Amino acid sequence: MAQLYTLGKRTRPRSRRRLSSVQWVCDLLRMELISGAYTDSPLPSEDALIRKYGVTRGTIREVLSILGDQGTIERVRGSGTFVLAPSALHHDLAISQDLAQDVNARGTRVVIRTTYASIHAATDFIAEKLEIAPGADIVIVESMTVLDGTPLSIRSAFMPADLFAVHMTESTVNLHRSPYEVIEDVLNEPIGDTELQISCSNADPITAESLGVDVGFALLNTTRIVRALNGRAVEYSISHARGDKLVFSTMMRTQKRQQGRTVLT
Numbered sequence: 001m002a003q004l005y006t007l008g009k010r011t012r013p014r015s016r017r018r019l020s021s022v023q024w025v026c027d028l029l030r031m032e033l034i035s036g037a038y039t040d041s042p043l044p045s046e047d048a049l050i051r052k053y054g055v056t057r058g059t060i061r062e063v064l065s066i067l068g069d070q071g072t073i074e075r076v077r078g079s080g081t082f083v084l085a086p087s088a089l090h091h092d093l094a095i096s097q098d099l100a101q102d103v104n105a106r107g108t109r110v111v112i113r114t115t116y117a118s119i120h121a122a123t124d125f126i127a128e129k130l131e132i133a134p135g136a137d138i139v140i141v142e143s144m145t146v147l148d149g150t151p152l153s154i155r156s157a158f159m160p161a162d163l164f165a166v167h168m169t170e171s172t173v174n175l176h177r178s179p180y181e182v183i184e185d186v187l188n189e190p191i192g193d194t195e196l197q198i199s200c201s202n203a204d205p206i207t208a209e210s211l212g213v214d215v216g217f218a219l220l221n222t223t224r225i226v227r228a229l230n231g232r233a234v235e236y237s238i239s240h241a242r243g244d245k246l247v248f249s250t251m252m253r254t255q256k257r258q259q260g261r262t263v264l265t
Contacts, residue, residue: 021055021056021059022059022062022063022066025053025055025059025060025063026063026066026067028053029049029063029067030067030072033067033072033073033083034247037083038082038083039083042079042080042081042082043064043073043080043081043082043083045080046060046061046064049063064081071244072244110145110146110147110152111145111146111176112143112144112145112146112176112177112178112179113143113144113145113146113176114141114142114143114175114176115142115143115144116140116141116142117139117140117141117142117175118139118140119137119138119139119140119161119165120137120138120140121135121136121137121138122134122135122136122137122138122158126138126158126236129158129225129233129236130158130159130160130225130233130234130235130236131232131233132160136160136161137160137161137162137165138158138159138160138161139158139159139160139161139164139165140156140157140158141156141157141159141175141179142154142155142156142157143155143157143175143179144210145239145241147245150212150245151210151211151212151242152211152241152242152245152246153211153239153240153241153242153246154207154210154211154239154240155179155237155238155239155240156237156238156239157179157235157236157237158235158236158237159183159234159235159236160233160234163186163187163234164186173185179226179235179237180226183226183234183235186234187228187229187234189228189229190229191226191227191228191229192226192227192228192229192230192231193227194224194225194226194227195224195225195227196222196223196224197222197223197224198220198221198222198248199220199221199222199223200218200219200220200221200243201219201221201240202215202216202217202218202219203215203216203217203218203219203240207219207240211240211242213242217242217243218242218243218244219240219241219242219243220240220241220242220243220246220248221238221239221240221241222237222238222239222241223236223237223238223239224236224237
């Protein structure tokens with residue numbers, strides 16, 4: 001017999017068929033909500049959802065219960081079921097640009113607030129990432145990204161001081177904006193390529209307090225190396241974002257095999 005777990009609590013056993021239908025219906029409905037469906041109106045009735053997905057009333061009720069436990073929806077007696085969380089931001093990873101640049105191109109929703117900037121000596125790890133000598137001066141910048149007034153992510157960035165030290169200490173430099181914009185101003189040219197890695201973790205007490213979430217909350221972590229057009233590494237950064245507010249997307253290209261070798265197309 002299959003078993004279903006909700007928020008760490010084991011419920012009564014479910015059949016594999018029932019568990020399977022709960023999973024896919026829950027996934028589909030959650031993705032509709034993340035994409036912005038029903039933001040200005042209640043969700044369809046149970047009967048309408050039963051017809052839409054072709055499943056039993058028990059399955060629909062269990063799906064709505066799961067989404068309610070996750071804080072995605074709220075069921076109000078006599079009024080209907082409403083979306084609690086706003087639609088997630090979709091950030092295209094195919095272009096070297098920051099989330100703020102991507103989202104704000106369609107209207108200002110994201111604000112970046114720099115909370116710390118200072119010069120330090122590079123550790124061996126950072127020196128390797130920035131391809132500089134260990135102990136060389138670097139600029140460390142910490143910032144918070146805010147979405148519609150709510151903390152979305154926190155970020156620590158490390159940059160070679162020979163390029164950025166003067167700009168970080170000048171009062172005329174505006175650090176409260178996309179780091180890509182800051183880097184482009186310093187280089188006086190467009191950004192080159194970005195190497196990006198994405199992982200997941202649970203919020204520790206410090207991160208939870210910064211983002212206004214519970215300890216253990218799901219986070220999307222990104223680490224990146226930003227390069228200039230000549231290939232020089234100009235920034236290494238680590239960020240932690242609320243997993244319920246952000247969706248990363250990209251186009252995965254097909255591979256064609258020609259005479260024993262793989263060619264990306």
